[in-house]
Amino acid sequence: MADPATYRPAPGSIPDSPGVYKFRDATGRVVYVGKAKSLRSRLSSYFQDLAGLHPRTQTMVTTAASVEWTVVGTEVEALQLEYAWIKEFDPRFNVRYRDDKSYPSLAVTLHEEYPRLMVMRGPKKKGVRYFGPYAHAWAIRETLDLLLRVFPARTCSAGVFKRQRMAGRPCLLGYIEKCSAPCVERVGAEEHRRIVDDFCDFMAGQTSTYVRRLEKEMQVAAANLEFERAARLRDDIGALERAMEKQAVVFGDGTDADLIAVAEDELEAAVQVFHVRGGRVRGQRGLVVDKVEDVDTGGLVERFLEQFYLADGGQEVPREVLVPALPEDPDVVTEILRLHRGGRVDLRVPQRGDKRALLETVTRNAQQALALHKTKRASDLTTRSRALQEVQDALELDEAPLRIECIDVSNLQGDHVVASMVVFEDGLARKSEYRRFSVRGTGGQDDVASIHEVVTRRFRRYLEEREGVVAVEGTQDEHGAHAAGGGAPAGPAALDPDTGRPRRFAYPPNLLVVDGGPPQVAAAARALDELGIDDVALCGLAKRLEEVWLPGEDHPVVLPRTSEGLYLLQRVRDEAHRFAIAYHRQKRGKGMVESALDGVPGLGESRRRALLKHFGSLKRLRAASAEEVAEVPGIGPRTAEAVVAALAGQAPAAPAVNMTTGEVLD
Numbered sequence: 001m002a003d004p005a006t007y008r009p010a011p012g013s014i015p016d017s018p019g020v021y022k023f024r025d026a027t028g029r030v031v032y033v034g035k036a037k038s039l040r041s042r043l044s045s046y047f048q049d050l051a052g053l054h055p056r057t058q059t060m061v062t063t064a065a066s067v068e069w070t071v072v073g074t075e076v077e078a079l080q081l082e083y084a085w086i087k088e089f090d091p092r093f094n095v096r097y098r099d100d101k102s103y104p105s106l107a108v109t110l111h112e113e114y115p116r117l118m119v120m121r122g123p124k125k126k127g128v129r130y131f132g133p134y135a136h137a138w139a140i141r142e143t144l145d146l147l148l149r150v151f152p153a154r155t156c157s158a159g160v161f162k163r164q165r166m167a168g169r170p171c172l173l174g175y176i177e178k179c180s181a182p183c184v185e186r187v188g189a190e191e192h193r194r195i196v197d198d199f200c201d202f203m204a205g206q207t208s209t210y211v212r213r214l215e216k217e218m219q220v221a222a223a224n225l226e227f228e229r230a231a232r233l234r235d236d237i238g239a240l241e242r243a244m245e246k247q248a249v250v251f252g253d254g255t256d257a258d259l260i261a262v263a264e265d266e267l268e269a270a271v272q273v274f275h276v277r278g279g280r281v282r283g284q285r286g287l288v289v290d291k292v293e294d295v296d297t298g299g300l301v302e303r304f305l306e307q308f309y310l311a312d313g314g315q316e317v318p319r320e321v322l323v324p325a326l327p328e329d330p331d332v333v334t335e336i337l338r339l340h341r342g343g344r345v346d347l348r349v350p351q352r353g354d355k356r357a358l359l360e361t362v363t364r365n366a367q368q369a370l371a372l373h374k375t376k377r378a379s380d381l382t383t384r385s386r387a388l389q390e391v392q393d394a395l396e397l398d399e400a401p402l403r404i405e406c407i408d409v410s411n412l413q414g415d416h417v418v419a420s421m422v423v424f425e426d427g428l429a430r431k432s433e434y435r436r437f438s439v440r441g442t443g444g445q446d447d448v449a450s451i452h453e454v455v456t457r458r459f460r461r462y463l464e465e466r467e468g469v470v471a472v473e474g475t476q477d478e479h480g481a482h483a484a485g486g487g488a489p490a491g492p493a494a495l496d497p498d499t500g501r502p503r504r505f506a507y508p509p510n511l512l513v514v515d516g517g518p519p520q521v522a523a524a525a526r527a528l529d530e531l532g533i534d535d536v537a538l539c540g541l542a543k544r545l546e547e548v549w550l551p552g553e554d555h556p557v558v559l560p561r562t563s564e565g566l567y568l569l570q571r572v573r574d575e576a577h578r579f580a581i582a583y584h585r586q587k588r589g590k591g592m593v594e595s596a597l598d599g600v601p602g603l604g605e606s607r608r609r610a611l612l613k614h615f616g617s618l619k620r621l622r623a624a625s626a627e628e629v630a631e632v633p634g635i636g637p638r639t640a641e642a643v644v645a646a647l648a649g650q651a652p653a654a655p656a657v658n659m660t661t662g663e664v665l666d
Contacts, residue, residue, distance in 0.1 A: 002026065004061045010046045019071040020081045022089070023064035032060050035082040036213045037329070044391065048404050055546065055558050060093045075332040076339075094303075105283070106131040106140045108200055113189055115196040116180045117144060117155050130316075131203045131283075148178040150214075150236045151199035153192065153252035155179065211237060257277050257320035259359050262300055263366035265570075271304055274362050277318075284362075286369045299559040302327035306345075308338060317341035322350050322359055374571070384427030390565030391511070394557050395550065397537050401511035402426055404568075407458070407524070408515040408576035409450040410583070419454040420580035423509075424572050433507075434632055436583045448523045451514055455527035462508055463531060492642035508536055515573050517542040517549050517556075525551040541573045600639070600646045607634055611643070622647045 019039040036042035046053075046061050053061070072078050082579065084120040086094055091345040107120035111127025119140050124130060144155065154161065156171060156179075164171050164183040174181035182192045202210050218233035259274045273285045286302070295303070301323045309317050317337050327333045330347055337345040350356040388400040395401075404424045423430040437457065439450045512528075514520045521540035528536060539557075540549040546566065547556035559566035603611075614632045615621040621629075621643075629640035 002062055002065045004047050004050070004064075007064070007066045009043065009067065014043050015071055016040040016068070017071050018073070018075050018078045019069050020078050020085060021067060021069040022085065023060065023091075023093075024066045024068070026065040027061055030085070030091050030244055032091045032093040033082055033085045033089065035075075035078040037075055037078075039071070043067065043069070050317045056093070056561050059558060059560065063093075076335050079306070079329075079332050079336055083310055086306075104140060106144070108196060110196070114154050114161070114192050117148075117153050117196075117199065129200060145178075146149075146239045147199065147202070148173070149239050151195050151202070152178055152180040152197055153196050154182055156183075158526055245313055255320065255355075256318045256319050257322055257355070258315075259322045259355070259362045260304065260324070261359060261362035261366040262297055262298065262302065262304075262324055263363065263370040264300065265370070268370065268373070268567075269300055270366050270373060271300070272356065272362050272366040272369055273308070274365075275315075275318075276358075284365070286366075288369070288373050297325040298327050302324055302333055305333055305337065309337060317345055319344070320346045320348075322348065322355055323502075324359065324363065325349065383480070387427055387564035387568040389565055390559070391568060394548065394559055394563075394565055395511070395537060395539055397511070398426075399510065401509070401537065402509045403507060403509045404513060404572055405458075405509040406513040406515065406572045406576040407451065407454055408573070409447045409454070409582045410577075410580035417450055418580060419450060420576050420583060422572065422576045422579055423457060424568075427568055429575060433654070434579055436579070447516065448519045451516070451520045452523040452527045455512070455514075455524045456531065459508075459528065459536075461529050463533075508533075511537045511539065513569060513572055513576075514538070514540045516540050516575060517547070518553075522551045522553050539569075541569050546570065600642050603639060603643065607639070610634055 016038050018035075018037055020033065020035045021039060021043060022030050025031050034042065045350055046057065046067075050062075070081065071560075072081060080453050084548060086289050104119050104121050107118050108131075109116045109118070109127070109128050120128070120130070148155070152173075155173065158162070161183050164174075168184060170179065170184050170186070173179035174184070175187070178395075180187040180192055180195060182189065187195070214233050214237050218230050218237065221227075221230040221233060255276055256278065258277045259276065261272050263270045269289050271287045271289070273287075274281055275283045275285070287308075289300070305321070305323075305327070309315055317340050321337065326347070326349060330335045334345055334347045337347065350359055388402070391397070392400045402425060405421055406424075407419060407421050409419045419437040419439055421435040421437070423433040435458070437454050439453055476504035498663075505580065512524065514524045517540055521538065524540075528534070528538065538551055541547070542549060542556070547567075548559060548569065549556050559569075610632055611621060611629070615624060626637070626640045626643070626644045629635055630637050632640075635643070
């Protein structure tokens, strides 16, 4: 690991002008490429105290062994050179997007004498016109099947075309009139080109013009008593209308735009793109990226625009590009896109109207794509095995942590302190063994003391169950832990002799994770020492910087941002946090209701529920008059007055909580 001070440029040697810089490792390989309006200001930020740098930046500057830069004239030139170097050197610490799947496009081979309509994947080729991309290849084929009766263009391969020409007869599509059969010269090259041009115009959005033309031809045919031709034109119009229904109009002004949305967490991001052409959503595309670089949403958008439009075979730049956040230098990026398109480009964040609504839809797709990617990643056996191995190596464990438990504490200004314990076995959540704790032995917001208490209770119960002292199944234990259900099948030593069910705390984890840094880890370690448990590995995961802390260590273990082991620990920690928050909301809502209405004469459990269902929250109930309270079924005038009097004599609780959902209200 290199010390950045050993290769820091001499003071005053870095120019104060736009440019691009490269960090190289000891072998000379480029590990990071960046651009800057001021090279002096940007590079100086990398050589400050390491403790003040983001962990990803720390890893990069300690991996590098030298830095060099190139001065350019403008920021636009800097952006162009930066992307060129990223393509050339493929630096490990730069964000690189990758397709979450391969997206097909509808391609028209205009460079051929007899153009062909086909499904095509991969990089774009010169002389080929593309429509899409589409989410599925079958969507293209379904659309083509409808349109070929109107635009009977060639769809066969070069080999089939040549074979049918030699045989002197068309293929099946020629016989059913879904191909004009240029192979046997039913139409010449010029007529076939006209059919293909009409198809391209239709796909490019000139739909109403073509439909009106067919309607006029149908009317003329009917007037001339050519009823078979009129019927055929009528069926053609119906086929076109069915094809258009598959691509609903979203903008009435014929907008050409790409809408880009980002969903991200600390480790990964998913990007979704909707391609709108002629006011219709013509296709969508999704990409995912590992956030190895310290970058915000605007930075992700900038990197995406570079790689999506400027790469070899990149997408055509539309008139409008709508994004969730602007890059750091939006004018520079816009100028690059303008040069690439050869015309004006509007890069902006939509604020209202149909475009804002559609961007929200794209955002929901991005969120679902990220969730699906995480699910696939977690469910992959090879990936889980690699994650467990990486955790074992990083924490120097004797064996892979096949059972991981994580504890998290949740409170609101010291009230209703609760904790959660989640269990992961073989890298997968074991929800039947989740546990919840009501923390009563600590006061205020002392998470350290709460961690100590919960770890003590969890492992004291483990020791008791190991010795055969077991509480009755289905009840809260003497320490306040709630069971979330039965455990996994176990051996005889882990079963309750009375019920035959698994004991709730019979299994010790290979690794205990606490949400927090050194203080929380020290509290958990102290609890384990007091109980004499020395065979359970322990670590803490600090959320802000994603650092892994071990007991008694002055410095954290920093796992690579692309590490499957870090991803697993993060997922375990986030699940514990979610489970704790859910329990805290439940406790908070229930506690506020019971304390506020407790002791009101004539107000039992059913009437309390009716009140809260009617008003929705304690805040609204507190603001109601006696007459309004009396409108609730089952509540009489006298009881209503007692409720109002009871609430009037109490200080307003904060915050108010929706009693149905448990959500905090304004």
